[in-house]
Amino acid sequence: MExxxxxxxxxxxxxxxxxxxxxxxxxxxxxxxxxxxxxxVLRCTQQAGEQVVELSFRQVDEHTVELLLQSEFALxxxxxxxLQTRARWMLAVDEDLEAFYRLCQNEPRxxxxxxxxxxxxxxxxxxxxxxxxxxxxxxxxxxxTRGMVRRLxxxxxxxxxxxxxxxxxxxxxxxxxxxxxxxxxxxxGYRAPYLHSLAxxxxxxxxxxxGLRSSSAASSELRQHLLQIKGIGPYAAASxxxxxxxxxxxxxxxxxxxxxxxxxxxxxxVGEKEIQAAFEPYGPWRALAYWFYRYxxxx
DNA sequence: TTCCAGGGGTAGA
DNA sequence: TCTACCCATGGA
Numbered sequence: 001m002e003x004x005x006x007x008x009x010x011x012x013x014x015x016x017x018x019x020x021x022x023x024x025x026x027x028x029x030x031x032x033x034x035x036x037x038x039x040x041v042l043r044c045t046q047q048a049g050e051q052v053v054e055l056s057f058r059q060v061d062e063h064t065v066e067l068l069l070q071s072e073f074a075l076x077x078x079x080x081x082x083l084q085t086r087a088r089w090m091l092a093v094d095e096d097l098e099a100f101y102r103l104c105q106n107e108p109r110x111x112x113x114x115x116x117x118x119x120x121x122x123x124x125x126x127x128x129x130x131x132x133x134x135x136x137x138x139x140x141x142x143x144x145t146r147g148m149v150r151r152l153x154x155x156x157x158x159x160x161x162x163x164x165x166x167x168x169x170x171x172x173x174x175x176x177x178x179x180x181x182x183x184x185x186x187x188x189g190y191r192a193p194y195l196h197s198l199a200x201x202x203x204x205x206x207x208x209x210x211g212l213r214s215s216s217a218a219s220s221e222l223r224q225h226l227l228q229i230k231g232i233g234p235y236a237a238a239s240x241x242x243x244x245x246x247x248x249x250x251x252x253x254x255x256x257x258x259x260x261x262x263x264x265x266x267x268x269x270v271g272e273k274e275i276q277a278a279f280e281p282y283g284p285w286r287a288l289a290y291w292f293y294r295y296x297x298x299x
Numbered sequence: 300t301t302c303c304a305g306g307g308g309t310a311g312a
Numbered sequence: 313t314c315t316a317c318c319c320a321t322g323g324a
Contacts, residue, residue, distance in 0.1 A: 026305085139306040144321065189320030194307085233307040253305045302324085312315085 003162045006069040008084050009060070012093045017117035018042075018059035021091050025291070027122045029146060030133055031153040032168050044090075045157075045165040046125045048079060052160040052167050055087060055125075065091060072161060089213065092120035095245055100285045109293055119288060123243050127209035128202050129168050130243045131229070134236040135191055135198070151186045174199035194231025201229075212244055219248040219284075234272075238287065247287040250276055259294050 022028045022042050028035045034043040042057040053075070056068040067087050069075060075083070088094055101114035113119055124130045136148045156169035156177055174182070174195065183192035201207035207229070212222060219241060226237040238251035250256065252272050260275045261267055279286035279293075 134305095135307095137305050139304065139319085140321070141304045141323070143304095143323080145305080147322095183320085187321070190307090190318090191320080231307070235306055239305080251305075254303085255305060304321100304323095306319105308319085309317090310315105312313105 001072060001161065004071045004074050006071070006075055006080060008067045008069065008080065008087075010057075010065040010067055010084070010088055010091065010093055012063050012065075014096070014098070015062040015117060016065075016091070016093060016120065017062075018057065018065055018091070020116055020118040021120045021122050024118070024121045026142060026145075027124065027133065029142075030149045032157065032166060033122075034165070043165070044125060045160055045163065045167045047158050047167040047170055048075075048083060052158050053083065054160055054163055054165065055083070057087070057091065065093070070160075070162065086125055090123045090125065092123065092245070095120055100282075100288055103282055103285060103289070107289070110289060113292055118292065121243060125168060127212055127240075127244070128171055128198075131198060131209060131232065131236075131240060132174075132195060134239045134243075135194055135231045136188070137239070138191070138231075138233070138236055140189075148186060148188055148191075152188075155181075155185055171199040171202035175203045191231060197230050219246040222246065223249060242287050242291070247285050250279060250287045250290045252276075255294065256290070263293075 019040070022035060027033060028042065032045045036043065040058055044055045046053055046055065051072045054070040056070070058066045058068070060066050067084065069080070069083060097119045100119060104110040104113045124133065132152070133149060136145050152174070153166045153168055156173045157166035159166045179192050179196045182188050182196055186192075188195055198207070202209060212225075215222060222244065223237050223241060226232050226240055227234070232240070235251045235253055238249040241247075241249055242251070252275050256275050257270060260278050261270045264270075264278045265274065276286070279290045282289040
């Protein structure tokens with residue numbers, strides 16, 4: 001069987017840094033993402049309709065990212081449009097960060113962001129995939145998160161007949177796998193029933209996550225909606241809101257306490273209120289300011 | 300052995 | 313709204 005290649009371009013009005021998007025947070029280390037540092041290519045295998053498609057991203061110039069699609073059969077025009085729309089969303093190329101960049105100029109620790117075109121977050125192929133990954137980051141180490149996601153993808157995702165790489169499993173596949181397999185084989189621990197329930201609701205159509213991308217509802221409403229999902233608490237909801245381009249809520253984890261305590265309160269123990277208040281001057285951009293304030297601590 | 304990690308659910312106050 | 317307690321897993 002011959003492999004079909006389709007080349008598309010993602011063009012932007014504002015200049016972007018592809019590498020900055022890829023490395024904005026840890027998602028590039030989670031399957032089915034695969035980063036080729038030498039080639040500067042980000043790969044991502046996904047199931048689109050009835051076939052497995054491999055997406056490869058590469059920056060051409062500061063306003064253009066190339067999207068190469070490798071598939072088993074020719075892609076219909078409608079599917080190409082869908083994949084291109086998703087790809088633009090994944091790299092957040094349509095996000096306008098100029099207002100945030102203006103705020104960064106007043107803070108020495110963030111002043112480098114506009115210069116390096118940082119601030120865009122890498123998102124998964126679907127909101128469902130982002131939600132699953134967020135649940136897999138809670139109360140565990142990053143190494144275990146990577147393991148859980150890898151077992152999920154390799155155990156339940158369809159593989160490409162050409163590359164052998166696995167796509168992220170569909171909600172239907174995770175729902176059909178059952179809670180026991182998620183616990184015993186994927187080793188999700190107590191997260192197994194949460195993930196199974198989430199997959200089942202999305203597969204049944206009882207829960208619409210796709211609509212969250214284009215929702216005009218206030219962030220507080222979206223947050224309440226996300227908190228209804230079992231397994232998603234304040235931290236995961238804040239993380240997901242960031243991935244939806246809403247930066248109103250800071251995801252408070254063990255690291256947030258440490259950072260704000262050291263940087264703003266001379267090592268004094270702080271609570272969630274102090275953490276949110278520390279970044280209040282950034283208004284609707286507070287979570288983004290917090291993230292890159294923190295990111296520099298880590299690197 | 301004990302602690303805890305990019306927390307969350309639940310019961311009880 | 314806040315607190316205490318429990319929840320799997322695996323590395324330190």
